Amino acid sequence: MRPPISILLPTFNSAATVRDTLESVKWADEILVVDSFSTDGTLAICREYGTRIIQHEYINSARQKNWAAPQCRNEWVLQIDTDETLEPDAREEIELVLASVTERAQAFRFPRKNHVLGRWMRHCGIYPDYQTRLFRRDHGRWLEREVHAHIVVPGEVRTLKCHIMHQGMPNISKQIRNLDRYTRYEADEMRKQGIRFGWSRLLVRPWLVFLHRYVWLKGFLEGWRGLIVCAYLGIYDFLAQAKLWELEELGLEQSPR
16 A cells, blocks of 8 residues: 655646646645745635645745645655646556655656647657656755755655656747746856856857757757757856846846846
């Protein structure tokens, strides 16, 4: 018999996507929603699934999850985002591995399928995109990064076969809206790590990012989607470097949220 599982689900104005996420994990023993004071119908949808809801001011993803995870009631926690779902056969594999798990195993990672403009992409370096998401509550913790934080555990991390499905770029407009926020966080993280602005980083790195993804990692095989993704990642790097210059030039401790 497997141990009970808690789902940790961060939300903010996610009414358009959260139902699909909840449908994919409704079999779990507990769903804990940590909400950043949504103003749409997100919480009403979550209540339909019998979730337990807590609210907390959002500073960054790592702090939000590190605050919420200890409040899960079960030892094993599966964290998922509102633009993600689990594959239909994920439950069977998760229950099977947890039924015989040893103390050495403290976390499991999933391959993630990133969907771009309605299609899963195998190239550009975004597959298998392993994500550590199933972990022992008292051992897992997100690294204190401003953006793209991941879980670390002191023990063994094993790999599952079932996928997380990620609607990473459902449309270009959404991705452009995210661009300002995430490049701001990226600049804050570089500043925190002591990375200094350099003109070569601004003028050369973005092109190298694009070429590495598009040529070496075969983004060109994905057609127009590959070109769009690789160009986006180059622009992302350019704007993050530009915002690092802005932080240094204006003498700010941290860019505005």
